[in-house]
Amino acid sequence: MKQKVIGLFGGSGFVGQSLAFFLAKQGYAIRVFTRRRKDTRHLWMNTSIEIIEIDLENQKHLAEALSGCSSIVNLIGILNEKKDNGKEFIHAHVRTLENILSACAAARISNFVQISALNADVNGNSFYLKSKGLAEDLLKNTFNNSSGLPTAFPNNITIIKPSVIxxxxxxxxxxxxxxxxxxxxxxxxxxxxxxxQPVYVGDLTALIFKCIEKPDQGVSTIHVGGPxxxxxxxxxxxxxxxxxxxxxxxxxxxxxxxxxxxxxxxxxxxxxxxxxxxxxxxxSICPSSATTTGERIEIQSxxxxxxxxxxxxxx
Ligand SMILES: NC(=O)c1ccc[n+]([C@@H]2O[C@H](COP(=O)([O-])OP(=O)(O)OC[C@H]3O[C@@H](n4cnc5c(N)ncnc54)[C@H](OP(=O)(O)O)[C@@H]3O)[C@@H](O)[C@H]2O)c1
Structure with a gap:
């Protein structure tokens, strides 16, 4: 059987590297898309992990790099910006996602997993939470055909909202x-x-793996908290x-x-x-009950x- 390929954006980071190693162990081939190859040395020894340096603004290159992936996981995230005006958050969390989604449509990627955060909301209290909320809305609008981006792909989108990891x-x-x-x-x-409600990174990567293996149909949101x-x-x-x-x-x-x-x-x-x-x-705790249709709560162990x-x- 042909080996499945999973593409990771933000795969060089804390959660991303744990996920890359976990997926490699499960037999997947991993492509880690990074802005700086030299920052990914910790992944170089694993032969199942391919590092691809990428310009996130270059649509053609992005679509070529994504070609052949069965799922994409977006782990890109920043916690701080130089000035306190929200612009860097919007760029990292929303503009890059727009480019990635356009490339997913061009490469006909069907399954997409977005790592967001508990309390991410367009009306959130901080630039971090607002921009993460805007990214969630962009994904939902992409699916519903109202984002202005090319649609049809991805057609299974899972938004994972963890507490601190x-x-x-x-x-x-x-x-x-x-x-x-x-x-x-x-x-x-x-x-x-x-x-x-702290979440262990090993539990989160196991959950992402489940979303890759058996994606929910359409758009789904999962709140994730530890025990x-x-x-x-x-x-x-x-x-x-x-x-x-x-x-x-x-x-x-x-x-x-x-x-x-x-x-x-x-x-x-x-x-x-x-x-x-x-x-x-x-x-930063899971809501006591799922509020919107399609939302579920996953308490890890x-x-x-x-x-x-x-x-x-x-x-
Ligand atoms: N850690 C937590 O407690 C926590 C809690 C809730 C949610 N989350 C979310 O979970 C995800 C992973 O978190 P993490 O702790 O693993 O983060 P991390 O270690 O900081 O890694 C984030 C990755 O994002 C990429 N990145 C950073 N700035 C970027 C930019 N301006 N443009 C494009 N790519 C950029 C980097 O990849 P390259 O340098 O290789 O390009 C980096 O490896 C994030 O989305 C975060 O918001 C984390």
Missing amino acids: FGDKDVFTNKFASLLKYMPLFFPLAKGDVKF EIYTLKEILSLIADITGQKTTVIPLSNFLSCLQANFLEYVPGKPFSRDNLRSLSKD TSMKNILPTYLSSE
């Missing part, structure tokens, strides 16, 4: 673990009460316990949180930004308490 190469828990080293006594925390709900403060305390830090968490008022976000936005590596703060104004010690523990 954790795993040994994540930014979220690893960043907190290193910040705790710099602040061993007191840790000033913005929005400590906001709730998350437990934690406040941000509880996650930080868990990381402190595992890494053996005796840090006291100091909750910040709204005013001090804004000051902190303004300041950290200019620190190299941007550990926190005003847009991140806006995203934190709503809990791996607990953060079991996995974090495997990569954060100092022992």
Whole structure:
């Protein structure tokens, strides 16, 4: 039987690499489309993974590169932009998706999986959530023939909306673990009460695999959360316990949180930004019931308490 080919946009990132290795193990051939080949060294050793450097603005090249793929997974995402005006978010999340979808139509790709986020909505609280919501609407409109893009393909679209994702190469828990080293006594925390339903990257990749193998017909949306709900403060305390830090968490008022976000936005590596703060104004947990036709909720099984010690523990 001919080996199926899966194309990944954003396949060089944290979730993307985990997915690429998982799919390779299942016997697929993987094409990782990247803006910079040299940033994908961690994937080079796997012979089932082909790296294709691509100009996302070049429609002809994009359609050629996608030709022969049976499914496309779009994992492109940014959490921060240089200026606080939403333009980079729109470019990364919406403009690139328009180009990818046009190329999918040209290459007659039938199955498309979009990695979005819980709370992504055109009326969301941050530029990140708004642009991710616009991307979801673009996909739904493409399917319904009202986006202005060439349609008919893709004709099976799955939008996956996870809460925060954790795993040994994540930014979220690893960043907190290193910040705790710099602040061993007191840790000033913005929005400590906001709730998350953390998802293990291995569970998410298994779910994406299911959507590739057995896609729902038409457009479907899946909310994804792990088995437990934690406040941000509880996650930080868990990381402190595992890494053996005796840090006291100091909750910040709204005013001090804004000051902190303004300041950290200019620190190299941007550990926190005003847009991140806006995203934190709503809990990132699955809705208690599916609200719209076609939406479902997938609760995965791996607990953060079991996995974090495997990569954060100092022992
Ligand atoms: N991590 C989480 O906790 C979390 C939670 C909810 C949703 N998500 C969503 O899940 C997806 C994967 O997340 P991740 O943590 O794996 O992200 P990541 O590690 O930052 O990887 C994202 C990838 O997107 C590509 N990319 C970045 N900026 C781009 C731009 N301006 N134009 C085109 N491509 C760009 C990069 O690929 P190249 O450099 O190779 O081109 C990069 O590898 C994202 O869509 C994210 O929004 C993540």
